[in-house]
Amino acid sequence: MKTPFDTRTFRDALGTFTTGVTIITTLTEEGGQVGLTANSFNSVSxxxxxxxxSLAKSSASVPFFTAAKHWNxxxxxxxxxxxxxxxxxxxxxxxxxxxxxxxxGDVPLLKGCAARFQCRTAFTHDGGDHIIFIGEVLGFDKSDRPPLVYQNGRYALTATKPREDVSLSSSSIAVESGYTEDLLGYLLGRAHYQMIHNMQSRFQQHGLNEQQFFILSVLCIQDGLTLEQLNRFIDYTGQRVTVEEMDSLVQKELIALDTKGLQYQLTGEGREVSVHNIAQAKAIEESLVDQLGDGxxxxxxxxxxRLVVKTDPGLPDLWSDKKEEI
Ligand SMILES: Cc1cc2nc3c(=O)[nH]c(=O)nc-3n(C[C@H](O)[C@H](O)[C@H](O)COP(=O)(O)O)c2cc1C
Structure with a gap:
């Protein structure tokens, strides 16, 4: 049988069928470990x-899998x-x-997977340029880790399609300005404010505003910054921190200037407040994970x-850039 059409196009069409990704392992007769990535996996019965x-007949692994009794x-x-x-x-x-x-059968079992199936070969079939292995499952385990996905020749992630009534372009109101509820900027802004809403009471408790929360958070990661350096880190907010704003944090004894009067540092209390703020932000995130799921x-x-990278005007990276380089 010869393929009556272009193999590349055929592959591309098959690639639209989204799959998970597996690694199949076995042992050689001498006890050597063998394994390969395969997305041809499927359930049968x-x-x-x-x-x-299915395993490509051109694969170096063919002799090992055809001789093996067990594979995972x-x-x-x-x-x-x-x-x-x-x-x-x-x-x-x-x-x-x-x-x-x-x-x-001592076949390697890898760690950190979404699920694992320990099998013995039940049948093999000729499948054109592949050999089809049908395995009887002798044991399996499963974790809650979200699966890796493969689609159109690229790795992907799953996002649950909500069952509740959440869908795009659901607005039936014709808005002439084009400002609809699905405008990305609106969604990002609204999600941000709704998420940090629960932080407001904490800010108020310490007499802080949102910007002062940012300042403390930045100093928590890179302590000892000049006002100019600090401003470069929060440039993306479109706002600039003033000396007066820093003075108000100094008066609250949350930050202090170094002896040269140039660099701001967190005081013990400032660090404590900041660590608690971040802990609350993490708690908000955890409750979101409970509602949306890890995946x-x-x-x-x-x-x-990806959006941050695509829209980044070249700001210093708070988590990796050293202060000297700014
Ligand atoms: C996502 C993905 C899925 C793959 N699926 C298969 C498959 O189902 N069967 C196969 O024989 N090769 C598959 N391959 C290719 C093999 O993993 C690759 O050829 C590997 O080098 C084979 O190992 P070996 O040469 O050591 O036997 C896949 C590769 C990737 C990246």
Whole structure:
């Protein structure tokens, strides 16, 4: 049988079918570890418990899997993209430095996965340029980690499609200005203010405004900044901190100027207030994780980070740039 159409286009069309990503491991007869990345995995039967995957006949792993009795399927978690890339690379010592356990027949069981299935070969079938392995599942385990996804030749993340009535362009009101409830700027702004709403009472308790909260948070990460350096870190807010604003924090004894009168540092109390503020921000995030789930929060964060990178005018990175370099 010859492919009656262009293989590349055929592959691209198949790539629209979104899958998870697995790593399948086994042992050679000499006890060497073998493994490869595969997204051809699928469920077959519940009773008896059967799964399948297919292996390219061109793969160096063919003799090992055809001889093996046992093999393990690892459904990768969203954090295991690097592992997927490693096991999709030919000629690497894929297991060097990896932590794994011994599964049935001593076959390597990798850690940190979304799910793992320990199998024995039930059948193999010829599948054109692939061999189809059907495995009987002898054991499995599952975690709550969100899965890694593969679509159109790229890694992806899942975000739950809400069952409740949340959808885009749901507004039936024709707004002539084009300012609809789905405008990205509106959504980002509203989400931000709704999220930090619960922080307001804390700010008030310490007589702080939102900007002063930012100042304390920045100094909590990079202590000992001049006003100019500090302003560069919060430039993205479009606001500038004034000497008067810093003076008010000095009067509250939350920050202090160094002996040269140039750099601002957190006082013991300032650090304590700041650490508590950040703890509350984290608690707000945790309650959001409870409501949205780990996977959606991870997807949301990654999309927001992409947006931050795309719209970044070249600001210093608070978490990595050293003060001297600003
Ligand atoms: C996301 C992804 C999915 C893959 N799925 C399969 C698959 O289902 N079957 C297969 O034989 N190769 C698949 N590959 C390619 C193999 O992982 C790759 O050829 C690997 O080098 C094979 O290892 P080996 O040469 O050491 O046997 C996939 C690669 C990636 C990145």
């Amino acid at each position: 519940l009773e008896p418990p059967l799964i399948l995957w 399927v690892h459904v990768l978690s969203a954090e295991q993209e690097a592992l997927s890339t490693l096991f999709a690379t030919k000629g690497e010592d894929k297991f060097a430095g990896l932590e794994y356990e011994a599964g049935l 959606d929060v991870m997807a949301l964060k990654l999309l927001l980070k």
